[in-house]
Amino acid sequence: MKRAEDLDVTGQTVLVRADLNVPLDGDGGLRGGAPPGQHNISDDGRIRASLPTIRDLIRREAAVIVCAHLGRPKGDDYAARAAGGPSLRPVADRLAELLGQPVTLAADVAGESASVIASTMAPGEVALLENVRFEPAETSKDDGVRGELAGRLAALADLYVGDGFGAMHRKHASVYDTPPLLPHAAGQLVLAEVAVLRQLTNSPARPYVVVLGGAKVADKLAVIGNLVGKADRLLIAGGMAYTFLAAQGHKIGGSLLDTDRIGEVKAAMDDAAKAGVEVVLPVDHVVADRFDADAQPEIVPGPDIPDGRMGLDIGPATRELFAAKLADAKTVFWNGPPGVFEFPAFAAGTLAVSEAISHVTGLTVVGGGDSAAAVRQLKLPADAFTHISTGGGASLEYLEGRDLPGLTALEELS
Ligand code: AMP
Numbered sequence: 225m226k227r228a229e230d231l232d233v234t235g236q237t238v239l240v241r242a243d244l245n246v247p248l249d250g251d252g253g254l255r256g257g258a259p260p261g262q263h264n265i266s267d268d269g270r271i272r273a274s275l276p277t278i279r280d281l282i283r284r285e286a287a288v289i290v291c292a293h294l295g296r297p298k299g300d301d302y303a304a305r306a307a308g309g310p311s312l313r314p315v316a317d318r319l320a321e322l323l324g325q326p327v328t329l330a331a332d333v334a335g336e337s338a339s340v341i342a343s344t345m346a347p348g349e350v351a352l353l354e355n356v357r358f359e360p361a362e363t364s365k366d367d368g369v370r371g372e373l374a375g376r377l378a379a380l381a382d383l384y385v386g387d388g389f390g391a392m393h394r395k396h397a398s399v400y401d402t403p404p405l406l407p408h409a410a411g412q413l414v415l416a417e418v419a420v421l422r423q424l425t426n427s428p429a430r431p432y433v434v435v436l437g438g439a440k441v442a443d444k445l446a447v448i449g450n451l452v453g454k455a456d457r458l459l460i461a462g463g464m465a466y467t468f469l470a471a472q473g474h475k476i477g478g479s480l481l482d483t484d485r486i487g488e489v490k491a492a493m494d495d496a497a498k499a500g501v502e503v504v505l506p507v508d509h510v511v512a513d514r515f516d517a518d519a520q521p522e523i524v525p526g527p528d529i530p531d532g533r534m535g536l537d538i539g540p541a542t543r544e545l546f547a548a549k550l551a552d553a554k555t556v557f558w559n560g561p562p563g564v565f566e567f568p569a570f571a572a573g574t575l576a577v578s579e580a581i582s583h584v585t586g587l588t589v590v591g592g593g594d595s596a597a598a599v600r601q602l603k604l605p606a607d608a609f610t611h612i613s614t615g616g617g618a619s620l621e622y623l624e625g626r627d628l629p630g631l632t633a634l635e636e637l638s
Contacts, residue, residue: 233284237380239383239384239406241386242278242290244270244292245294247266269614272322281385287346287347287348289345297309302358305355305359306355325350327352334353339379362396391618391630393626400633420589421622428555432554433555435558436458437464438595439463441482442485447623449624456502457504462562465505467489468493472505478532480534509542510538517566521570536564537572547577550581557623561598588608590609590611591616591619592612596613
């Protein structure tokens with residue numbers, strides 16, 4: 225993959241596909257834009273992660289046009305989506321603050337406003353296109369429809385840089401269809417993320433321990449399938465663990481259960497056993513009578529959960545067990561919180577697991593999404609881990625062994 229740093233960008237206009245999909249608090253973002261100067265971004269990690277590439281392009285006197293999406297705008301056409309938001313206005317303001325220079329926000333994605341801005345930008349200036357998902361074509365399944373938008377995006381610039389790692393697993397117009405239309409290269413964030421994921425995939429130092437949590441079993445089954453034969457231990461917790469416990473014949477009360485996946489879960493456990501991969505499940509739980517921040521936490525000392533109770537976190541014995549299974553690890557990949565960390569009464573398991581991983585001397589990778597949010601919410605030092613990925617879905621799909629469309633598009637030589 226060509227590196228953006230190797231492109232000759234001086235005096236050129238560069239379209240940078242970044243991932244600026246940050247969480248927003250309050251109505252401003254949802255209704256289509258906070259008042260100027262009022263930021264309602266609750267975690268600007270992805271904007272910060274995009275800065276090195278943008279700064280490098282500015283330093284080398286390129287005019288930089290950033291393209292990004294935010295949330296999932298609803299509506300059948302551009303007008304409905306733009307009216308409903310969210311606008312990238314708060315992101316433009318925050319990006320300007322972090323860069324220490326103005327960022328012009330186009331009034332559209334690849335229309336009149338974007339064209340005028342693109343044709344009048346001076347070297348070193350930065351502009352941001354409006355939320356690319358206002359264009360229904362961005363996510364269309366129709367190659368021709370996506371291609372038309374890609375053509376309009378490409379017409380804005382001389383060069384393309386792909387740096388939106390969190391969107392790389394999407395076959396979207398700005399990610400997949402635009403790079404072939406311009407000389408292109410990968411940005412620093414994408415290169416850093418891929419380098420870490422390659423380390424996990426190609427001969428990881430052993431023991432290699434994978435911790436999976438979160439709510440959705442379905443999302444994680446494919447990665448489990450691919451990790452069997454690669455990882456030495458698989459620690460499974462969070463809401464997804466109850467389907468595993470149910471598959472083993474345990475009682476799980478009213479805990480999260482994906483009945484349709486029990487067969488696949490059994491097969492995954494059989495495959496792991498045959499491959500000599502140790503699968504470790506919770507041996508005790510913190511439960512409550514309802515899914516609520518104010519629910520009274522109770523400890524259930526064994527693997528079975530009585531009727532009328534649901535498991536919301538791993539119990540103290542499981543915390544110790546997981547810490548012991550992580551103690552000698554040389555490589556760790558963690559995706560998904562082991563409990564409902566958003567509720568303080570059920571955050572102890574997530575804290576214990578993240579602390580245990582932070583003590584590992586070796587490569588430790590937090591696989592984005594909710595686990596990255598948990599790390600930040602629990603106020604653990606960012607340098608407690610080797611790498612916190614900006615892309616949960618993208619890193620999981622990479623570890624599943626799937627081709628990421630955005631990477632495929634960048635790998636093809638221009
Ligand atoms: P996912 O997107 O699949 O990684 O799921 C992340 C979500 O899983 C977080 O919002 C957690 O609160 C939630 N979660 C973790 N443990 C549990 C549990 N025991 N029951 C229900 N939800 C859980």
